[in-house]
Amino acid sequence: MSAQEIRGKPIADAVKEEVKAATEELARRDVVPRFVSIMVGDDPGVQFYVRSQAKAAADVGIEYELRELASETSEEALTTLVTELNADPTATAVMLQVPVPEHIDQRRIQEVVAPEKDVDALSPVNQGLMLLNRARLVPATAAAVMALVKSTGRPLEGAEATIVGRSEVAGKPSALLLMAEHCTPTMCHTRTRDLGEHTRRADILVVAAGQPDLVTGEMIRPGAVVIDVGINMVDGRMVGDVHYESASEVAGRITPVPGGVGPVTVAMLMQNVVRATQWQQERS
Numbered sequence: 001m002s003a004q005e006i007r008g009k010p011i012a013d014a015v016k017e018e019v020k021a022a023t024e025e026l027a028r029r030d031v032v033p034r035f036v037s038i039m040v041g042d043d044p045g046v047q048f049y050v051r052s053q054a055k056a057a058a059d060v061g062i063e064y065e066l067r068e069l070a071s072e073t074s075e076e077a078l079t080t081l082v083t084e085l086n087a088d089p090t091a092t093a094v095m096l097q098v099p100v101p102e103h104i105d106q107r108r109i110q111e112v113v114a115p116e117k118d119v120d121a122l123s124p125v126n127q128g129l130m131l132l133n134r135a136r137l138v139p140a141t142a143a144a145v146m147a148l149v150k151s152t153g154r155p156l157e158g159a160e161a162t163i164v165g166r167s168e169v170a171g172k173p174s175a176l177l178l179m180a181e182h183c184t185p186t187m188c189h190t191r192t193r194d195l196g197e198h199t200r201r202a203d204i205l206v207v208a209a210g211q212p213d214l215v216t217g218e219m220i221r222p223g224a225v226v227i228d229v230g231i232n233m234v235d236g237r238m239v240g241d242v243h244y245e246s247a248s249e250v251a252g253r254i255t256p257v258p259g260g261v262g263p264v265t266v267a268m269l270m271q272n273v274v275r276a277t278q279w280q281q282e283r284s
C-alpha cells in the first residue's frame with residue numbers, strides 16, 4: 001500500500017479564507033485585529049516563525065507588530081510589557097515567541113497574558129477551558145492536527161488514537177481534542193515502555209516528539225492516518241518524526257514534512273487572533 005498524502009496547503013488556504021472573511025466583518029465595525037508578537041533574542045527558528053506569521057497576517061487583514069527585545073531583557077521588564085499590552089485595547093492578540101533566553105521562565109510570562117488575548121492558548125484559563133470541553137482558543141498546533149485528521153473524513157468516534165509527545169502545545173491538547181471527538185487516546189512519552197505496541201494499535205497516530213525517524217513503517221497499523229508534527233533539521237534538510245519512506249508504505253494517509261502540519265498551524269494561529277478579537281468584542 002502507498003499512503004495518500006495529506007497536504008497542508010489547501011487546508012491552510014481554506015482556514016485563511018474564513019479568517020479573511022471574519023476580519024472583513026470586523027472591519028465593517030471599525031475593529032482591526034492587531035497581533036503583537038514578542039521575540040526575545042535572535043533564535044533562528046523564532047526568526048523563521050515570525051516571518052511566516054507576518055506574511056500570513058498580511059494575507060488575511062491582521063495587523064502584525066513584532067517587538068524585538070534584546071536577549072538580556074529581564075523577566076520583570078517582559079512582565080511589564082505584557083501587562084501594558086493586556087491593558088491596551090488596540091493590541092488584540094499577544095504572544096511570546098519561544099524559546100526565550102534561559103534566565104526567563106516562559107511559563108511565568110505566558111501566565112500573565114490575558115486569556116482573551118492569549119493566542120498561544122497556554123494561559124491556565126485557556127488550558128482549563130480546553131479540559132472542560134469549553135475552549136475558546138486552543139493551541140494552534142493541536143487545532144492543525146485536528147483539521148488534518150478531519151480532512152481525511154475518517155470516523156473519529158471509537159477510533160484508537162495514539163499521541164507521541166505530551167507537550168502543552170502539541171501532544172496534550174491534541175489528545176484532549178481527539179477525546180472530545182470520542183476517540184480513545186493513548187499518550188506516549190520518553191518513559192513509555194514499548195512505543196511500538198501503542199503506535200501499532202492506532203487508527204490515528206499523532207507524532208510530536210522532536211526526534212527524527214522515531215516512528216518507522218513497522219510501528220504503524222496498516223491504513224492508519226499518520227500526522228507528523230515534528231520539525232527537525234538533519235544535514236540541512238527538514239524532516240519530521242516519522243520515517244516517511246517506510247511509513248508511507250503502510251499508512252493510509254500521511255502528512256509530509258515540510259508541507260503538512262506547519263502551514264496549517266500558522267493559519268490556525270491567525271484564526272486564534274480573530275477569535276481573540278471577537279472574544280474581546282463580546283466583553284466590551
Ligand code: NAP
Pocket residue numbers: 141164165166167168169170171188189190191192195208209210211214229230231232261262263265266
Ligand atoms: P517538546 O516540548 O520537546 O516535547 C516533546 C515530547 O515528546 C515530550 O513529551 C517527550 O517526552 C516526547 N518524546 C521525546 N522523545 C521521545 C521518544 N524517544 N519516545 C517517546 N516520546 C518522546 O516538543 P513540542 O514542542 O511538543 O514539539 C515536538 C515537535 O514538533 C518538535 O519537532 C517541534 O519542532 C515540532 N512542532 C511543530 C509544529 C508545527 O507547526 N509543525 C508546532 C509545534 C512543534 P517527555 O515528556 O517524557 O520528555
